Amino acid sequence: MARFASDPNPAPREQMIWQVVCAIPPGRVASYGQVSRFAGLEGLARFVGRTMSRLPDGSDVPWHRVLKSDGRIAFPADSSRYAEQCQRLKSEGVDVLNGRVAMKQFGWTP
């Protein structure tokens, strides 16, 4: 229960996570660690990732703007998810070179 952004009554922590992720503006990206910090959940990067994995397809949450701390996509380069995330980012104007994004340039800071 209360696992998705569409849930009417999501758990407090998840709610914070959705809130932060949805706050990332188009053309910008953030790491799982950053999301956890901005959500007041420092050190729970893994929890953020776990929560994201439960996100249903077709959600309005911009999950594609969340990357690993080194700016790389968190999926295997041969996976379909990787391809989709990569394309979504590019369509927003984010440069993805070798599965990697320059956080210095595209990293988001509230």
Add this chain to the structure above:
DNA sequence: GGGCTGACTTATT
């Protein structure tokens, strides 16, 4: 209730 697992991070070697 114990142990594994995972869309992770940071520090260390």
Add this chain to the structure above:
DNA sequence: CAATAAGCCAGCC
């Protein structure tokens, strides 16, 4: 830059 280790949380068996 690559490999290791420890830390963290909740769901699943």
